[in-house]
Amino acid sequence: xxxxxxxxxxxxxxxxxxxxxxxxxxxxxxxxxxxxxxxxxxxxxxxxxxxxxxxxxxxxxxxxxxxxxxxxxxxxxxxxxxxxxxxxxxxxxxxxxxxxxxxxxxxxxxxxxxxxxxxxxxxxxxxxxxxxxxxxxxxxxxxxxxxxxxxxxxxxxxxxxxxxxxxxxxxxxxxxxxxxxxxxxxxxxxxxxxxxxxxxxxxxxxxxxxxxxxxxxxxxxxxxxxxxxxxxxxxxxxxxxxxxxxxxxxxxxxxxxxxxxxxxxxxxxxxxxxxxxxxxxxxxxxxxxxxxxxxxxxxxxxxxxxxxxxxxxxxxxxxxxxxxxxxxxxxxxxxxxxxxxxxxxxxxxxxxxxxxxxxxxxxxxxxxxxxxxxxxxxxxxxxxxxxxxxxxxxxxxxxxxxxxxxxxxxxxxxxxxxxxxxxxxxxxxxxxx
Amino acid sequence: xxxxxxxxxxxxxxxxxxxxxxxxxxxxxxxxxxxxxxxxxxxxxxxxxxxxxxxxxxxxxxxxxxxxxxxxxxxxxxxxxxxxxxxxxxxxxxxxxxxxxxxxxxxxxxxxxxxxxxxxxxxxxxxxxxxxxxxxxxxxxxxxxxxxxxxxxxxxxxxxxxxxxxxxxxxxxxxxxxxxxxxxxxxxxxxxxxxxxxxxxxxxxxxxxxxxxxxxxxxxxxxxxxxxxxxxxxxxxxxxxxxxxxxxxxxxxxxxxxxxxxxxxxxxxxxxxxxxxxxxxxxxxxxxxxxxxxxxxxxxxxxxxxxxxxxxxxxxxxxxxxxxxxxxxxxxxxxxxxxxxxxxxxxxxxxxxxxxxxxxxxxxxxxxxxxxxxxxxxxxxxxxxxxxxxxxxxxxxxxxxxxxxxxxxxxxxxxxxxxxxxxxxxxxxxxxxxxxxxxxxxxxxxxxxxxxxxxxxxxxxxxxxxxxx
Ligand SMILES: Cc1cc2nc3c(=O)[nH]c(=O)nc-3n(C[C@H](O)[C@H](O)[C@H](O)COP(=O)(O)OP(=O)(O)OC[C@H]3O[C@@H](n4cnc5c(N)ncnc54)[C@H](O)[C@@H]3O)c2cc1C
Ligand code: SF4
Ligand code: SF4
Numbered sequence: 001x002x003x004x005x006x007x008x009x010x011x012x013x014x015x016x017x018x019x020x021x022x023x024x025x026x027x028x029x030x031x032x033x034x035x036x037x038x039x040x041x042x043x044x045x046x047x048x049x050x051x052x053x054x055x056x057x058x059x060x061x062x063x064x065x066x067x068x069x070x071x072x073x074x075x076x077x078x079x080x081x082x083x084x085x086x087x088x089x090x091x092x093x094x095x096x097x098x099x100x101x102x103x104x105x106x107x108x109x110x111x112x113x114x115x116x117x118x119x120x121x122x123x124x125x126x127x128x129x130x131x132x133x134x135x136x137x138x139x140x141x142x143x144x145x146x147x148x149x150x151x152x153x154x155x156x157x158x159x160x161x162x163x164x165x166x167x168x169x170x171x172x173x174x175x176x177x178x179x180x181x182x183x184x185x186x187x188x189x190x191x192x193x194x195x196x197x198x199x200x201x202x203x204x205x206x207x208x209x210x211x212x213x214x215x216x217x218x219x220x221x222x223x224x225x226x227x228x229x230x231x232x233x234x235x236x237x238x239x240x241x242x243x244x245x246x247x248x249x250x251x252x253x254x255x256x257x258x259x260x261x262x263x264x265x266x267x268x269x270x271x272x273x274x275x276x277x278x279x280x281x282x283x284x285x286x287x288x289x290x291x292x293x294x295x296x297x298x299x300x301x302x303x304x305x306x307x308x309x310x311x312x313x314x315x316x317x318x319x320x321x322x323x324x325x326x327x328x329x330x331x332x333x334x335x336x337x338x339x340x341x342x343x344x345x346x347x348x349x350x351x352x353x354x355x356x357x358x359x360x361x362x363x364x365x366x367x368x369x370x371x372x373x374x375x376x377x378x379x380x381x382x383x384x385x386x387x388x389x390x391x392x393x394x395x396x397x398x399x400x401x402x403x404x405x406x407x408x409x410x411x412x413x414x415x416x417x418x419x420x421x422x423x424x425x426x427x428x429x430x431x432x433x
Numbered sequence: 434x435x436x437x438x439x440x441x442x443x444x445x446x447x448x449x450x451x452x453x454x455x456x457x458x459x460x461x462x463x464x465x466x467x468x469x470x471x472x473x474x475x476x477x478x479x480x481x482x483x484x485x486x487x488x489x490x491x492x493x494x495x496x497x498x499x500x501x502x503x504x505x506x507x508x509x510x511x512x513x514x515x516x517x518x519x520x521x522x523x524x525x526x527x528x529x530x531x532x533x534x535x536x537x538x539x540x541x542x543x544x545x546x547x548x549x550x551x552x553x554x555x556x557x558x559x560x561x562x563x564x565x566x567x568x569x570x571x572x573x574x575x576x577x578x579x580x581x582x583x584x585x586x587x588x589x590x591x592x593x594x595x596x597x598x599x600x601x602x603x604x605x606x607x608x609x610x611x612x613x614x615x616x617x618x619x620x621x622x623x624x625x626x627x628x629x630x631x632x633x634x635x636x637x638x639x640x641x642x643x644x645x646x647x648x649x650x651x652x653x654x655x656x657x658x659x660x661x662x663x664x665x666x667x668x669x670x671x672x673x674x675x676x677x678x679x680x681x682x683x684x685x686x687x688x689x690x691x692x693x694x695x696x697x698x699x700x701x702x703x704x705x706x707x708x709x710x711x712x713x714x715x716x717x718x719x720x721x722x723x724x725x726x727x728x729x730x731x732x733x734x735x736x737x738x739x740x741x742x743x744x745x746x747x748x749x750x751x752x753x754x755x756x757x758x759x760x761x762x763x764x765x766x767x768x769x770x771x772x773x774x775x776x777x778x779x780x781x782x783x784x785x786x787x788x789x790x791x792x793x794x795x796x797x798x799x800x801x802x803x804x805x806x807x808x809x810x811x812x813x814x815x816x817x818x819x820x821x822x823x824x825x826x827x828x829x830x831x832x833x834x835x836x837x838x839x840x841x842x843x844x845x846x847x848x849x850x851x852x853x854x855x856x857x858x859x860x861x862x863x864x865x866x867x868x869x870x871x872x873x874x875x876x877x878x879x880x881x882x883x884x885x886x887x888x889x890x891x892x893x894x895x896x897x898x899x900x901x902x
Contacts, residue, residue: 019767019818023466024759025506025570029546038478038525039453040461040505053460053470063456082760 006057012100014093015055020085021048027077027087032359033070036376041067044077044087051094061101068094070373072366073236074326074359088331092235099238164405169204181211181221188218188307192257194250194264194273194297196398197229203398209427210265210300216430217307221263226253230264231279232272236364240279247276248286251293262293265300265423267325267397268364270332273297299328300423301337301396313429315346321390322352323381323404323419325397326359338396338422345429351388358384362403374403375410382407393419438495442475442519445487451478451525462520465507467854468900473500473514478522482600482608482639485521489637490606492519492883499604500885501633503544503575506567508771509852511579511632515887521637523574529640532557538597538614539643543574550643559645562589565848566756574638580630582848584681584712584755587806589646591848593629600640601628604879614642627874632850633885635878652680652714653724654748656740657731658705662686664735665707666782669805671730672711673778677723681712682806686785689758689802696761699754705737709805710755712748758802765798766815770827770900774838775809775847787837788812795830797823809847824901831898836861856891857898 010016027044028034034043041050047067053059071091078087183189191214195207211221227250231243250273254262264270277294280286304310320342328334335357343350361367361377385393385407393408395401404419420428446452453459453476463471479485492499498518505512514520526544533539534557541550548569554561564583565571571581577599582591598612612618612625628635659665665684672679685693685708690701701708711727713720728739742748763769776784785801788810792799803811812834816823835845835858845855845862860868872890876882 020763022763022769023464023505025466025504025567028504028570039458039476039522041453041458043461046461049464049470050457050460058470059456059460067457082757083763084760 006055009061009097010055012093013051013055013097014086014090015052017086017090017093018048018052018055020083021045021081022083023049024082026082027080030076030080030358032072032074032076032361032377032380033373035358036373036380037070042070044081047071047094048085048087048090051090054094054097061097064094065098065102068098070370072326072359072361072363072377074363075330076326076358079330079357092238092240095236095238096240097238164402164409166202166205174204177208177223179223179225181215181223183218183220184215186218187220189260189303190220190222190258191261191263191303192222192224192254192259194227194230194254194262194269195223196264196266196269198398199266199269203401203421206265206398206421206423209423210263212430213300213304213310213423213426214263217304217310219303219307222257222259224253224257226256228253230269230272232268233364235272235275235279243272244279244283247279247290251276251286251289254293254296255289259296261296261298261303263298263300263303265396265421266399267299267328267332268399270297270299271327274332299332299334299337299396301328301341302334304426305337305340309341309344310426310430312431313345313426314431316429317347317349318392319349319351319388319390320392320394320425321350321385321388322356323360323385323393323395323400324357325395325400326357326363328396329357338394341422341426342394345426351390353388353390354384356384360400360403360407362397362399364399367399367403367406378403378407378410382411386411391417392425393417394422394425395419396422436474438491438497439475441491441495442477442488445491446477446479446484451480452476453478462502462505462522463514465502465505465510465512467508467510467513467852469510469513469853471514472517473520474517476520476522478525480525481528482602485602485637485639486606486608488519488521488606489602489604493605493881496881496883498883498886499637501574501578501637503572503578504546504570506571506575507579507852508773508849509846509854511575511850511852511885511888513853513887515853518883523572523637526574526639532559532645533614534559536614537645537647539645541573541641541643543577543638543641544572547571547573547576554645555648558648560648561595561643561645563592563595566759573641573643577629577638577641578631578633579850580848582804582807582809584683584804586804586809586848587682588678588680588714593626595644596625596629596641597644598642599625599628599638601636601638603636604881604884608639609636612642616644630850632852632888634875634888635884649680649714651717651720652712652748653720654742654751655711655713655724655727655731656738656742656751657709657711657727657736658702658738659707659709659735660705660737661735662706662785663782665709665805666785667734668709668731668736669781670779671734672727673806675726675730677713677726679711679727679806680714681710682804683710683755683802684708684805684810685710685755685758685802686800688798688800689762692761692765692800693754693757696764697754697757699750699757701754702738709736710751712752755802762800762813762815765800766817768816768818768824770814770816770831771849772812772814772831772834773803773809773847773849774812774834774843774845775807776838776841776843778806778808780841780843781805781808781810784808784810784837784841784843787841788834791830791833791837794833795826797826797830799830804847807847808843818900821901828898828900832858851889853888854898856889857895859889859891 040046214221231246234243276290280290360381361374367374393404462476498516500514501521502512524544526542529542531540562585565581576592580593798815801812
């Protein structure tokens with residue numbers, strides 16, 4: 001690694017961003033991996049320094065792999081940083097360089113091919129998961145596993161997650177979804193729903209409820225069929241090119257409609273949508289279109305809140321706490337609205353948990369590939385959740401939702417505590433369903 | 434191949450997860466918040482004094498350097514592993530945080546984050562005043578080793594004023610106790626205060642007994658705006674000589690004000706030459722009267738505007754902007770060289786003048802803020818590490834800042850310590866014999882010079898500050 005090649009590496013790995021870090025340590029207390037692993041190597045400051053070391057040829061690229069792969073990408077450090085160091089960019093650069101560098105191990109290659117390369121970008125692939133998940137209730141997980149090749153993903157702990165997946169929806173119901181749902185009463189807005197791939201396959205009901213709530217609050221809702229996966233998993237695993245392709249497809253799909261907003265209901269997807277402009281910044285014909293798309297993308301909670309919240313909700317006593325999605329908090333910077341919506345529900349006693357803004361350890365497929373580390377982080381989270389004595393944990397992202405369910409199970413609290421998506425939580429209280 | 438001592442180390446720290454060996458881990462313990470990056474041969478994370486003692490015995494036997502480290506927020510290079518060897522990370526030593534309400538003391542482990550202690554103390558209705566801006570990230574061990582200060586130093590003193598006793602592992606691996614739990618203690622040499630501020634060169638602090646005080650009943654904050662920097666200097670002296678003792682008195686020059694307003698507007702007047710932020714605490718009746726007095730004094734010496742904030746929220750707003758100074762100025766240029774030269778209070782206006790001249794002479798982005806009430810200024814230079822020519826000018830400017838402080842009867846460091854960065858200037862301040870006496874103390878404690886070598890005392894031939902490779 002000398003001369004020119006080091007220069008190339010510096011370009012790619014985001015060396016220039018590392019100079020914004022003054023190594024003050026302000027980001028250390030908010031970092032979940034620093035908390036649970038207890039070494040500087042797994043702190044934001046440590047990771048930034050290591051990227052710099054690699055860029056300066058003082059450390060091998062391969063030595064960076066573990067620190068980077070064990071990062072949740074939750075971006076809590078970005079929120080905490082007083083000098084606005086763009087850790088997200090540094091992480092992304094590091095992943096890309098690691099990805100290029102890697103002679104991938106066979107099992108990893110298969111995983112990524114199946115999970116990222118095949119299933120997520122294709123609606124038929126996701127549909128398949130949706131269908132099989134439905135079939136699974138009768139036939140067991142083996143079928144899904146065999147069909148998709150997921151069994152080869154050892155040492156991943158998919159079996160553990162299988163226990164917390166939601167009840168799937170019948171293919172017929174999924175197929176019968178329309179392309180347009182008009183507002184109830186006075187029309188205030190026209191929006192299009194970004195359905196997301198996981199959301200739409202495993203959390204179909206949540207998407208349906210999202211539509212229902214939007215209609216209730218006075219929004220017409222389109223569901224463009226041409227849309228595809230947001231590309232978050234591709235971006236996060238260093239597949240920037242693939243992510244770019246998906247971004248372009250989505251921008252095209254939504255441009256077809258005359259709408260005020262593109263609404264999403266999964267923090268992780270929303271965060272990725274907000275990155276489209278950056279992702280396409282090198283492509284002149286797409287940059288401006290991406291800018292418009294990003295400007296119009298909104299999380300469901302902000303749209304509902306701006307529409308005046310949901311009226312006519314059933315009053316029922318319930319102790320609620322909230323686990324915000326990191327991508328909603330730290331990337332999209334939406335923190336007020338979800339809580340405000342929860343607090344306005346009649347009968348709800350809201351109790352904030354300690355360190356609420358800390359990642360729960362779900363983080364995309366982090367809990368699958370880094371199972372042990374993820375569970376350590378989850379245990380800390382549950383320790384903070386328990387003192388609230390909540391019956392309900394509300395979340396804003398499917399990944400967090402599953403992780404919370406996992407946490408409830410690990411603590412043996414299934415009888416007293418449940419986890420639910422904000423949208424479903426609001427929907428179940430609608431008086432006129 | 435592992436060296437002999439490295440193999441022995443594995444018998445000392447049985448849980449080998451707490452011995453770090455791979456390149457990424459080692460490099461992660463090779464920096465602090467100042468300059469330079471080094472690579473130790475091992476990082477160990479002991480849990481208690483026994484493990485520390487064992488590590489020290491082994492290191493002493495083999496003459497391996499050991500560098501204690503807290504959270505690495507040091508601004509003078511204190512925890513840097515200059516010569517290989519072992520970084521001893523104290524962050525896992527967090528077992529004890531006991532508050533003794535009857536005796537108004539707290540006994541704490543060195544790895545605890547300072548703000549956690551402050552919170553616990555506050556819950557019991559007491560007050561632990563030292564408040565470095567890094568309190569929410571730095572360890573109490575690091576604070577004691579650096580004798581850290583903060584805005585409240587003016588009225589309440591620095592960390593050292595609250596340390597009653599210490600448990601320390603010596604460089605030879607013996608566990609000793611100094612001081613005790615009494616407020617008065619004159620038995621023999623004051624080893625406790627010798628260890629305070631010793632920057633990890635005399636031993637590893639493994640437990641600290643802190644003095645607590647009752648919480649002040651209330652406080653007010655006052656913002657005063659000046660069109661002339663010299664007037665603000667006079668205001669500082671006049672307030673202090675009037676018999677009022679503010680709990681904090683912070684100054685910001687026009688460059689800082691502008692930087693803050695560019696970063697996150699706080700509503701400070703960008704055309705002002707300086708701002709003084711004054712905090713008074715105590716009995717509500719008393720501080721109400723004092724606030725009026727401060728208002729009058731400041732206006733008399735030429736303050737353009739004086740605002741008194743009483744409510745919690747309003748006060749918080751005033752101080753928030755002060756907290757933003759550091760990050761805000763880092764936006765001017767990426768590399769921040771933060772100094773803490775301190776002068777007698779009466780010399781503040783003169784120091785300002787000298788700093789302005791240095792700024793012009795070397796054509797650098799030099800801004801000044803700091804704890805004006807106790808003469809502890811923070812001249813900060815903003816530069817770019819990658820610009821060699823500029824960094825050379827920085828080196829010369831910093832040397833001149835130190836010289837100016839010493840000439841005005843001040844000191845190299847008000848709170849950040851000497852570390853590696855200021856050691857070349859020690860003799861200038863202390864004189865040959867003064868420094869030699871300190872060295873004798875060091876040699877007596879640490880005959881094999883294994884305890885944080887390369888800090889405080891200049892190495893042979895090290896006569897100036899070097900920031901470029
Ligand atoms: C943004 C920022 C703001 C700051 N503000 C202030 C401020 O207002 N006032 C101020 O005084 N300082 C300030 N500092 C400097 C720094 O935070 C303090 O010096 C702090 O006390 C260092 O604590 P640490 O735990 O990070 O120790 P480290 O930086 O890890 O170590 C500091 C020194 O202490 C020694 N040491 C650490 N633990 C032990 C131990 N258990 N036994 C023996 N030696 C030990 C180390 O060897 C080293 O020499 C600031 C720093 C930053 C980055
Ligand atoms: S808070 Fe920002 S500047 Fe400070 S260490 Fe973390 S990333 Fe660096
Ligand atoms: S993104 Fe999250 S896990 Fe990664 S360094 Fe930042 S705070 Fe830590």
